[in-house]
Amino acid sequence: MTEFALDTSTGILIIVLFGLFWIGFGYWLGRKNKSHEDFALAGRNVGFAFAAATAMATWVTSNTTLVAPQLTFQFGVWGMIGYSFAALGLILFAPMAKRIKQLLPNGYTSGDFIRLRYGQFAWVVFMIISVVYAFGWLISLGMAGGILLESLTGLDYHIGMTTILVICVGYTLFGGMRAVIATDFIQALIIIAGVSFIAYWLIDNIGLSSIHENLTAEHPKLLDVLFPAAVMFLFNNIFFGLGEIFHSNVWWSRALSFKKGVAYKAYLTGGLMWLPIPIVTGFIALAAPQLGIFPPSMDMIGPTVAAAVLGKAGAVIVFVVIFSALASSLDSLLAATSDLVTQDIYHKKLKPKASDKNLMRFNRSCIFALGVITWLFCLPKIATLGALLNFAGAFVASTIWPILLGLYHKKLTGTYAAIAMAAGTACGMIGYFAIGFYVAALVSCAVSGLICAVGIMTSQYNFDWKQLQEEDAHANG
Amino acid sequence: MTKNKKSFNYCYILFLFCFIGFLPTPTLANESAHQLTIEGPTSVIKEGYFNVSVSAKSELQKLDKLTIEVATDADFTDNQKQFPALGDFSTISLTGFSNGSYHLRARAETKSGESLVSNIIQVTVKHYPLWQALTLFFIGLIVFVAVVTTLLLLHRKWTHSRHHPHD
Structure with missing residues (x-):
C-alpha cells in the first residue's frame, strides 16, 4: 500500500512557517499603502520584471499544478499539450492590455469598461458572469489547498483548505495589490525552479522509455492522438483560457497597475514563460501507472506522483511549489474581485462620494468576506477541480467576443453584447450537461461569436471612444 | 387418473416448499463470501x-x-x-x-x-465516435482562427491609426 510522502506534523510545521512568512511580508509591504489607488493598483507603477512575474505566477495556479496532471491522467498526452495552449490567453491578451491602458488610463476594473462601453444591461450580465467565475476559481483554489495537504500528508481536507484561505486572506488584507505582486514575484521564482527540478529528477530516475512502455501495454488510450474526448477537449481549453483572461479583473487590474509601455511585453513574456509548465506538471501524471499510483480523486495525481518519486525532501519541494502556485492565484483573485465589488458596486452605485479611506476600509472588508464565503463553499467537496473549473468555462468563454469587439470595434451595441454573453453561457451549460465539461467553453464562445457577428452586421451604431475617457476625467475631476 | 392428480399436487407443493426454503440460501451464502x-x-x-x-x-x-x-x-x-x-x-x-x-x-x-x-x-x-469529436475539433479550429484573425487585424488597424491619425 502506498504510504503518504510526509507525516502530518511535518506538513503542519511547513504550512505554519510558510504562512507566518507570507503574512509578515504582506504586512511589511502594506505599510507603504497611503491611498486606495496604492492598495488596489499598487500606485500604477509596476515595472517590467514584477509585471511579467505576476502575470506568469498568477496563471500558474491550481489549474496548472493540479488540474494539468489530472487532465493528463484522464486524456493522456492531449491533456498536457492541450493545457499548455492556455498560454495563448496571456499571449493574446498582450495587445489588448496595451489597448486597455490607452482607453482607460485612469480606469480601475473590467466592469468599469463594460458599463461605459455597453451600458447597464450588459454590465449586469457581465457582473453575474464575473462573480460566478471568481467564486468558481476561488473555490477551486481553496479545494486545491485541501487536496494538496491530503495527498501529501493524509491530513484532513478541511484543515488544508482552511489554512490556505487564512494565509492568503491574511496577507492580501494587509498588503493589497502591492503585496500580491511582490509575493507573486517570489512565488514565480519558486515555481520555475521547483518545476524544473521535479522534471529533471523524474526523467533522470524513471526514464521516458519505461513510462512509454508501461502506457503502451497497460493504458494505450493515454497515448492515442485520436482519443475522442481529448480531441473535443483541446479547443475547449483554449477558449476557457481566453475567456478567463479576457474578462477577468485579475488581468485588467494588472494591465492598469503596470507602468506605461510595460503591459504588452509583460503579458507576452509571462505567456511564453508559462507555456512549458503544464507540459512538465502534466508529464508527471503519465508516470503514475508505472509507479502503481492510483489516487482516490484524479486531481490528487500530480502531488502524489511527484512526492513518490522525489521522496521526503522532494515532497517538501512539491508542497512549497504548489502552495506558492495556489497562493499566487488566490491572493490575486481576492484582490481583483474585491476591487471589482468596491469600485463597480460600492463606489459607482452605492456611495459615489465615498472617501479614499472609506473605499480602502470597504475593500478590506470585501477581501475578508470573500474569504469567508469561499471557505463555506469549499466545506463540501462538491466536484473534482477539473469539473468545477470547466463549469465556469461555459460562463467566461461567452465574454471573449464582446470584450474583444468592445475594445476595438465601434459597431457592437450593448444589447447584442449582453445577449451574446447570456445566450453563450446558456448554450455552454447545455453542452456541459448534455455532452461533458470538455465542450462547455467551445459551445459558449461559438454561440456568443455568432450573435456578435449578427449584431455588427445589422448595426448602425458608432460608439465614441471619448465616452470612456470623459467618464474618467469626470471621476478624477 | 385420480392417483396421477394427487401425485401432481404433491410434487407441486414440494416444489413450492423447496423454492421458498432455498430462495434466501444463495443470497446468504453470497453475503458471507x-x-x-x-x-x-x-x-x-x-x-x-x-x-x-x-x-x-x-x-x-x-x-x-x-x-x-x-x-x-x-x-x-x-x-x-x-x-x-x-x-x-x-x-x-x-x-x-x-x-x-x-x-x-x-x-x-x-x-x-x-x-x-x-x-x-x-x-x-464506449468512447465517443471519432466523427463527433473531429466535428467539434474543426468547429473549435474555425472559431479560434476567427478570434485570432479579428484581434490581430483590429489591433493592427488601431496601431496604424495611432501612427497615421489622418489616414
Whole structure:
C-alpha cells in the first residue's frame, strides 16, 4: 500500500512557517499603502520584471499544478499539450492590455469598461458572469489547498483548505495589490525552479522509455492522438483560457497597475514563460501507472506522483511549489474581485462620494468576506477541480467576443453584447450537461461569436471612444 | 387418473416448499463470501476513466493491501491487471481504458492477515465516435482562427491609426 510522502506534523510545521512568512511580508509591504489607488493598483507603477512575474505566477495556479496532471491522467498526452495552449490567453491578451491602458488610463476594473462601453444591461450580465467565475476559481483554489495537504500528508481536507484561505486572506488584507505582486514575484521564482527540478529528477530516475512502455501495454488510450474526448477537449481549453483572461479583473487590474509601455511585453513574456509548465506538471501524471499510483480523486495525481518519486525532501519541494502556485492565484483573485465589488458596486452605485479611506476600509472588508464565503463553499467537496473549473468555462468563454469587439470595434451595441454573453453561457451549460465539461467553453464562445457577428452586421451604431475617457476625467475631476 | 392428480399436487407443493426454503440460501451464502463490496459506475463510460470505491462489511474493519483487479472476462483470466489503492483510501481512480466490457473486483487483507475478496462488477467503456469529436475539433479550429484573425487585424488597424491619425 502506498504510504503518504510526509507525516502530518511535518506538513503542519511547513504550512505554519510558510504562512507566518507570507503574512509578515504582506504586512511589511502594506505599510507603504497611503491611498486606495496604492492598495488596489499598487500606485500604477509596476515595472517590467514584477509585471511579467505576476502575470506568469498568477496563471500558474491550481489549474496548472493540479488540474494539468489530472487532465493528463484522464486524456493522456492531449491533456498536457492541450493545457499548455492556455498560454495563448496571456499571449493574446498582450495587445489588448496595451489597448486597455490607452482607453482607460485612469480606469480601475473590467466592469468599469463594460458599463461605459455597453451600458447597464450588459454590465449586469457581465457582473453575474464575473462573480460566478471568481467564486468558481476561488473555490477551486481553496479545494486545491485541501487536496494538496491530503495527498501529501493524509491530513484532513478541511484543515488544508482552511489554512490556505487564512494565509492568503491574511496577507492580501494587509498588503493589497502591492503585496500580491511582490509575493507573486517570489512565488514565480519558486515555481520555475521547483518545476524544473521535479522534471529533471523524474526523467533522470524513471526514464521516458519505461513510462512509454508501461502506457503502451497497460493504458494505450493515454497515448492515442485520436482519443475522442481529448480531441473535443483541446479547443475547449483554449477558449476557457481566453475567456478567463479576457474578462477577468485579475488581468485588467494588472494591465492598469503596470507602468506605461510595460503591459504588452509583460503579458507576452509571462505567456511564453508559462507555456512549458503544464507540459512538465502534466508529464508527471503519465508516470503514475508505472509507479502503481492510483489516487482516490484524479486531481490528487500530480502531488502524489511527484512526492513518490522525489521522496521526503522532494515532497517538501512539491508542497512549497504548489502552495506558492495556489497562493499566487488566490491572493490575486481576492484582490481583483474585491476591487471589482468596491469600485463597480460600492463606489459607482452605492456611495459615489465615498472617501479614499472609506473605499480602502470597504475593500478590506470585501477581501475578508470573500474569504469567508469561499471557505463555506469549499466545506463540501462538491466536484473534482477539473469539473468545477470547466463549469465556469461555459460562463467566461461567452465574454471573449464582446470584450474583444468592445475594445476595438465601434459597431457592437450593448444589447447584442449582453445577449451574446447570456445566450453563450446558456448554450455552454447545455453542452456541459448534455455532452461533458470538455465542450462547455467551445459551445459558449461559438454561440456568443455568432450573435456578435449578427449584431455588427445589422448595426448602425458608432460608439465614441471619448465616452470612456470623459467618464474618467469626470471621476478624477 | 385420480392417483396421477394427487401425485401432481404433491410434487407441486414440494416444489413450492423447496423454492421458498432455498430462495434466501444463495443470497446468504453470497453475503458471507463477500466481506468487501465494490461499487463503480453504472452508466456507459465515454471518456475511458472512472472511479470505483470499496467498502468493508464491517465499518470498523481496517483494510490493508487494497487492490482492484480488472479483467475482460468474469473468471479474471483474460488481460488481468491490478491497481493498488493509495494510502488508506478506499476509492481508486482508473484511467486509459479502450472500448470494451471490463470486470472488476477488489482484494484486501485485514490487520490479522485474513484475505478478503469483493463481489464482481462490470463496467462498459464506449468512447465517443471519432466523427463527433473531429466535428467539434474543426468547429473549435474555425472559431479560434476567427478570434485570432479579428484581434490581430483590429489591433493592427488601431496601431496604424495611432501612427497615421489622418489616414
